[in-house]
Amino acid sequence: MTPSRAEEVSWLVCPAGALNMELRSSIQDLIPFMDSPENVYQLFEALGYQGTLDPSYRRKLHEFTLARDLQEEIKAIYTILSFDGKLPVFLVESKTATPSFLRKATQTFADKYHRLLLIYTTDYRNYQFVFPEYQLIEAGKHKLKITRLSLDRESSYHTDLETIANLALRDRETWHDVWRGWKEAFSVRRVTLEFFKDYQSVFSKLRDLAEGQKIGRKEAHEFALQLLNRIMFIYFIAKKRWLNDDPKFMKWFWNRYKEETKRGDVEANSFYQKWLKVLFLEAFNNRFGHPHWLPRDVRDVLQLAPYLNGGLFRRNTLDNLLLDLSDNVFEEIFAFFEKYNFTIREDLPLDVEVAVDPQMIGYVYESLANVAEEIYERQDFGIFYTPRVEVDFMCRRALAEYLGNHLSEIPKAHIYRLLFDEDKSETERYFTEKGLWYQLEELLDNLAVLDPACGSGAFLVGMLFVLTEIYKTIFAHIDRQMTDYELKKRIVGMTLYGVDVMPWAVHSAELRLWLQLMIESDLTLGDLKIYPLLPNLNLKLRVGDSLVQEIGGMSLHFRDASLPLSVKRKLGELKREKEKYY
Secondary structure, three states: OOHHHHHHHHHHOOOOOOOOHHHHHHHHHHHHHHHHHHHHHHHHOOOOOOOOOOOOOOOHHHOOOOOHHHHEEEEEEEEEEOOOOOOOEEEEEEOOHHHHHHHHHHHHHHHOOOOOOOOOOOOOOOEEEEEEEEEEEEOOOEEEEEEEEEEOOOOOOOHHHEEEEEEEEOOOOOHHHHHHEEEEEOHHHHHHHHHHHOOOHHHHHHHHHHHHHOOHHHHHHHHHHHHHHHHHHHHHHHOOOOOOOOOOOOHHHHHHHHHHHOOOOOOOOOOHHHHHHHHHHHHHHHOOOOOOOOHHHHHHOOOOOOOOOOOOOOHHHHHHHHOOOOHHHHHHHHHOOOOOEEEEOOEEEEEEEEEEEHHHHHHHHOOHHHHHHHHHHOOOOOOOOOHHHHHHHHHHHHHHHHHHOOOOOHHHHHHHHHOOOOOOHHHHHHHHHHHHHHOOOOOOHOOOEEOOOOOOHHHHHHHHHHHHHHHHHHHHHHHOOOOOOHHHHHHHOOOOOEEOOOOOHHHHHHHHHHHHHHHOOOHHHHHHHHHHOOOOOOOOOOOOOOOOOOOEEEOOOOOOOOOOOOHHHHHHHHHHHHHHHH
């Protein structure tokens, strides 16, 4: 890329108003060439920032008061620009880009400059654009929230281009206007709204197509939801490179089908029946039958597909519906999904990524609520999707009450500090002096968390995060070793329960818990063929009405002293058998 390339596109900066499509197109042309500091600088020149500095000048690391471990991980720091002398953009070459490193390094920069933009890279192929922002937590107390955009310059997404294009200077005159523009550019809400607007459009067309083929409205609704959720799930797991070592597996799979139909080797409009169903119902269930109509390279990939288990890919009545789905239908479905970058890591309250994460399943659930009311003939489902930060607070508050009731001899302030404070050192010293770590572990081991109206599982996933955090703190003091995957699988299997009246809400909750296990899994492809990755959650998440506490005329109100001892004994036996089954 020559220096004149930036000059060639710099005039395309958007005027006030809607995003200029030409700017986004030009950025798409620039990004593949961002293989050096000079070309990162040129990106900002194309965005309208004419005051970029000399890319050959490296800053001295000691200027930033970096901790020793950060100095060992950071190779170089460049100042791309400093708008009005108050709003810097730094390019950081580092040896790692782990979440913990990014947070600690960003905290150091933010403490010094307060408002800024950071770009991290380890190889000038993958970048992390990081926007830090201090948020008021309580009177006089702020915490740093970081919003990240992960960019692969050789494989950028529509949302990546949109976010970077929105960093453009345009007609912003003051540094404060520019900073607010950056904040808007890193809006996860914008991506969320755009995603489920697109989802609703594709979903409605798919459901209407099924209805047009004499399928009942309820079944058509559930078929469309199941098909899109299955495809979306594959987009998530492809990020683990478990399918052909390709994070864009579905794009490859669809393109291979189109190549075969173009050559006449595969019948047109057969993708659903002869390709997708084989992937869903055979490959992911360790029952791949090597159908002769699939080309050799596709068969080689599918025979190595992970054994997922779980209920999402188990054959059911919806799979037996006689439906004709044309190639045009899937062309539109994949055009939708390919716009977005998927990440299997769910956002934390103070660490957010501009991408489609499993939390999006909750927003999809919410967005389809009004449609479901017509289908299931109910007046009010009481569906509310609670934001992550509120879920996190509710989980910690509920857990504080549970621990406070069982550790009554401990001042409750110590329990709250253990659950809410980032710096737990003082509280950890207190628990160590009192010898409470084993007792705390036993209390968590005996904990049962039930969400009686779990919806898409926001509370259960939130509790999984909090319990994982507290268990890891405990294990550090009792010298117990357990991988994050083993720990989360244990919590899901022994502690979490959910009930919801809506079947598709329960399926959404299953998806989110499975994805939480997947992100932590370090199983090899060989292990994934032998051992089912996902636990069966049929006895953990149930379709039902929590208001009804009677079965076959017998009251099952567990706090009712009149419940016969024989029934209580049977329920205890059932619980033990359930744990063995899991």
